[in-house]
Amino acid sequence: MAAARRNRTLAAAAVGLSLLAIPLASAPSTAAAASKYGCSSWKSADGRTGHAKCTSMPSHYKAQVVVRCVDYRGKEATVEGPWVGNGKTSSRLCSESPNVGVLWQYHTYKYW
16 A cells, blocks of 8 residues: 555656656757847957847847946946847947946847
């Protein structure tokens, strides 16, 4: 009797764990999504502006650059560029000050 109850408990736990794993396994990675929509992000040669562009998005999607900026004191801030359509570049300057630059940047997109 105890063995049967233990087996049912183990079976239920196994089913529960397998159900939890399904969404994790099916979620696309950022790299896969970037490849799927032809997205890339980069910073300007002077290091003060972040850019992002997607070239293979469906027409009802928009892309945006998200930029993390840092000043000479180490203070950080996040700024966002405009939402743009396929093949257009979203850009955002960190600051007019030459003492502020891009720490990192990435692209994001959404159904519009």
